[in-house]
Amino acid sequence: MRLLVIADPVVGFKIHKDSTYVMLREAARRGWELWVTQAHDLRVYNGVVEAAAQKLTFTDTQEYKIWFELEPHLQQPLKDFGAVLMRKDPPFDAQYLYATHLLSLAEAQGARVFNPGQTLRDYNEKLAILKHPEFITPTMVTQRAADIRVFLAEHQDVILKPLDGMGGMGIFRITPNDPNVGSIIETLTENETRTVMAQRYLPAIKDGDKRVLLIDGKPVDWCLARIPAAGETRGNLAAGGTGVARPLTPRDREIAETLGPQLAAKGLFLVGLDVIGDNVTEINVTSPTCFQEITAQSGIDVAALFIDALERKLGL
Missing domain, CATH: 3.30.470.20 (ATP-grasp fold, B domain)
Structure with missing residues (x-):
């Protein structure tokens, strides 16, 4: 079985904690043939979605940056792999969005992609909770400062976060007495041009x-x-x-x-x-x-x- 993993460069993997690394290790242990590529190495040529992929093999060491060997890039249709794992880290920006469209096209051509392109588009990691209101704290999505101030006045202790961050980046906790409320709101919403999420703080x-x-x-x-x-x-x-x-x-x-x-x-x-x-x-x-x-x-x-x-x- 041939496995293609779309991820950030493997040379940067923190192998002591990286989940994609142990996925690859386990697949290799079972005899899977491993290939890696990056989202920007996807292309459509003669109507077929391809990747400039490199075959990866594990070395005898688990030391940082020398745990793997990579063969030269080879253009291959995604449909020719047994499975394709999309493991590109956020942010979910325009380039990521384009990659999901290429994945959807590849799926129509027979590729088996996990997680599929359509679901990656449909399930924004912040907004997706709104599909399941029975399990969430009071939440507002807006780019208007006045909306956020009303929400803050109602709930008193609020978390603000961007919709495209990861690792806690850009998250603020605010209360009505915080002297920096205005500045925080202006910064996160980029002066009311960027949509953010506000949630009641959970102790x-x-x-x-x-x-x-x-x-x-x-x-x-x-x-x-x-x-x-x-x-x-x-x-x-x-x-x-x-x-x-x-x-x-x-x-x-x-x-x-x-x-x-x-x-x-x-x-x-x-x-x-x-x-x-x-x-x-x-x-x-x-x-x-x-x-x-x-x-x-x-x-x-x-x-x-x-x-x-x-x-x-x-x-x-």
Whole structure:
């Protein structure tokens, strides 16, 4: 079986925590032939979606930057691979959007893409929660400063965030007495030209922003609670949070088992739900992570679960 992974350059993988890395490791262990490419190496030639892909093999070392060997680029149709994994990190900008359209065209030509291009377009990682209002905290989406001020006056303690960020980037917590409210709103909305999300602050963040993984609609039994650093609002690991693996709570499982089949029915094979307390705050579909952290602390081999599910999906 030939596997193509579309991701950022492998030379930059932080192999001690990268989820795509352990996906590749597990696929290689099972004898899959591995190929990698980047989103900007996709093209349409004579009507066929192709990638300038490189065959990847693992070396005998796991040291940073020398764990792999790459062969020269070779133009190949996406339909000629057994599976294509879209693992390009956000932001979901115009170039990312164009890549999803090429993936959809490739699917029409017979490629098996996970997660598919259409679902990546339909499920903005911030806005997708609005499809499931029963599981979210009070939320507003707007680019108007007056709207945000009304929402802030109603809820008193509010989180503001851009719709295209990752790793906690651009997230602010504001209260009515904050002297910088006006400046924060102006900055995030770029003077009312950029749409943002406002959510009522959830005090349960102190116990962690939990990443709950869904693989083909089924939850992994443990999640990763990302605990904010002292004096920090954000639990994101990229913002200094500490990851603590925990079994799913009954509420976590209720959310996961309700949303999992719905998301899988839309074609979403791998999803990372962000859960604070009893509420879903994001539905991550571009390149969900935390495989290694959960595996190291729980003993659950998440990468093996993922490749197991992928092989079942492909009928192997």
